[in-house]
Amino acid sequence: MNDPLPQYQRLKAYVSDEIAAGRLRPGDRIPSELDLIKRFGVSRMTANRALRELEQAGAVTRVQGVGSFVAARKTEQAMFEINNIAEAVRAGGQAYGCRVIHLAAEAEPEMLAFMGLGAGTHYGRAVLLHLADGVPVQHEDRCANLAFAPHFLDQDFTCVTPYDHLMALGPLQAAEQVFEAALPGPELARLLQVPARLPCIVLRRRTWSMNMVASAARITAPSNRYRFSGVTGAVPPFGLGLPRL
Amino acid sequence: MNDPLPQYQRLKAYVSDEIAAGRLRPGDRIPSELDLIKRFGVSRMTANRALRELEQAGAVTRVQGVGSFVAARKTEQAMFEINNIAEAVRAGGQAYGCRVIHLAAEAEPEMLAFMGLGAGTHYGRAVLLHLADGVPVQHEDRCANLAFAPHFLDQDFTCVTPYDHLMALGPLQAAEQVFEAALPGPELARLLQVPARLPCIVLRRRTWSMNMVASAARITAPSNRYRFSGVTGAVPPFGLGLPRL
DNA sequence: TGACATTACATGTATATACATGTTGGGATC
DNA sequence: GATCCCAACATGTATATACATGTAATGTCA
Structure with missing residues (x-):
């Protein structure tokens, strides 16, 4: 019925599982x-292809004459x-600062639906206010899957961001993002210290x-204090022409 | 001094140059x-590697038994x-509709600065209102570089979108996007047929x-009628089953 | 004419082999 | 002891070959 995986896929899966399971950590030799x-x-060409594709995927760094190593963390850079x-x-x-507004083992039903996980899963919720020089720039309502991050609620978010x-x-596999505009509402306006009529940008993200x-997060930022931006691809003047594919 | 490019790089360059130059267009067989x-x-393994890497880069689509083709528009897909x-x-x-609000050979100074092009370049500006079932969903103020798109102003934008x-x-090389939230202002509110206090999402984009x-564009959309969203990476449980926002 | 087999072509994967390039450590030599 | 050379190792690229899988067109036969 289901064909067996090609050999090079098996090798890739083997190595990336070792990384995902934490038995190989960034910088480790693979x-x-x-x-x-x-x-x-297998033959060397097959092993070579597996490692080369892992390198192209950003999971692995290879150095000629030395060896192959778990990549530091580039994955997240590429994802907008x-x-x-x-x-x-x-x-x-x-100066960056963070105020913890709320921390709980329960998440809002709306957020749970957003995460698309059924019952029997445990969640941690953190509501944070991010500050730049003491001024609020982002409100973050985040819900983490405790099956993925068991110690999420034990973190000191004033030191370590979610x-x-x-x-x-673990390495980021995928991200979904939705941008909306909204008024902050009285409570958010108070927290963010902005007028209730100031438009805010709302980013909802799942990773x-x-x-x-x-995890899933709803991030609200006053448009005059924070902007979401991104560049994809290689902008010509620096990339000397077409990005070499 | 400088080593010659590896063969597979030469092949990749050859094919992607043909695409960049427009001699091979989306859907064309390569x-x-x-x-x-x-x-x-070269040997077949070398040609195979070149085409395979072009496929992984999203420039090419390969179909077993049929051939390889210039990717339809995966490039832009990947770019948020x-x-x-x-x-x-x-x-x-x-039903999609479009109203042309303004069409001119001159662009606003602010937009020109945004495009980052000096004097001596010619621009075309199109201000459009995009409609869904007759209801405005997006206002687009676009400025195109006539050196890139000489016939930009001759287009009938009610039929062909910018x-x-x-x-x-030409193929998209890079895109820069900035998301903001703003109130539409009286004129935009009138065009979009929304209250002046309804927050809109503003996307400024350069390509x-x-x-x-x-070109550069400023796209304004009432948040209750249009949302910008994107998925990057491969969503694990085989892609399906994520609750739509 | 319609059904079916054949053929040509194209990609997908795997192997054995070869040579090139780069790093590192150990051992011989001075 | 310091230096140099070389072997061992690792990756980088290229080739010839093989078989598998899939598509499309062609030709044959009923």
Whole structure:
């Protein structure tokens, strides 16, 4: 019925499972082509293809003459700038701060529906206010899948952003993002310290990792304090012409 | 000094240059592995690698038993959904319409600065109102580089969206997008037929093609009538079953 | 004319082999 | 002990070959 996976796919799955399971961590040396040949009985070209494709996928770094290693973390960069708000604030030369508004083991029904997970799954919810030089720039209502991040609620989010914590647990597989505009409403306006009639941009995001929904978030930012932007592709003047495919 | 390019890179460059130059257009058949073997005197594995990597890069679609083709529009798909508004409306089962508000050979200074092009370049500006079942869903203020799209102002935008026209002229290289939230202001509110206090989402976008800025646009959409969304990466449980927002 | 087999073509994967390039460590030599 | 050379290893690329799988067109036969 179902064909067996091609050999090179099996090798890729083997290596990326080791990474996903945490047995191989960023910077670790992964099996060389010769190792894979001996372990799986394949030819070198097959092992080479597996490792090369893992490199192209950003999961692995290869250095000629030295070996292959688990890549640091480039995956998230490619995905329309899943921004680390703390880094973005600091990059602008401002001081980053965070206030924890709410922390609970239960999530709102609306958010749960958004995450698309059924009953029997446990959630952690964190409502945070991100500050730049003390001024609120983003309100974040995040719901994490505790099956993916068991210690989500134990984090001190004034030090470690949800982004940092979740990213450390596994590579980002996919992200869905929806942009909307909305008025903040009285409570949000108070938290963000903006007039209730100031339009805010609302980003709802779901991320997948380790073959499950890792977390969902609703991020609200006053449009005059924070903008979501992204560049995809290679902008010519720097990339010397067409991005080499 | 500089090593010659590897063979497979030469093949990739050859094919992607043909695409970039417009000699191969979306849907066109590209040289088969056998063609490349005969033309460049390489082995089949080398031609295979070149075409396979072009496929992974999204430039080419390959069908076993049939051939390889210039990818329809996967490029733009990968770039955070540069949506064709007409298609999006029709996909929702509504009738698409477009009203041309303004058409001129001059662009606003603000837009010109945004495009980042100096003097001596010619621009065409089109202000359009996109309708779904007669209801305005998007206001588009677009400025095209006439060096890239010389016949931009001759288009009948009630039939051909700027997207269609520009996409037909060359492959998308890069896109920059900024999302903001704003109130529409009296004139826009009148055009969009919404209350002046309804928050709208504003997307400013620049696109590059053929090594130049192809066009810039400011797209305004009432948040209750249109949403910008995108998925990046592969959503795990085989793609399906995520609750629509 | 319609059904079916054949053929040509194209891609998908896998192997064995070869040579090139780069790194590293160990051992011989001075 | 310091230096240099070389072997072992790892990746990078290329080739010839093989078989599998899939599509499309063609020709044959009823």
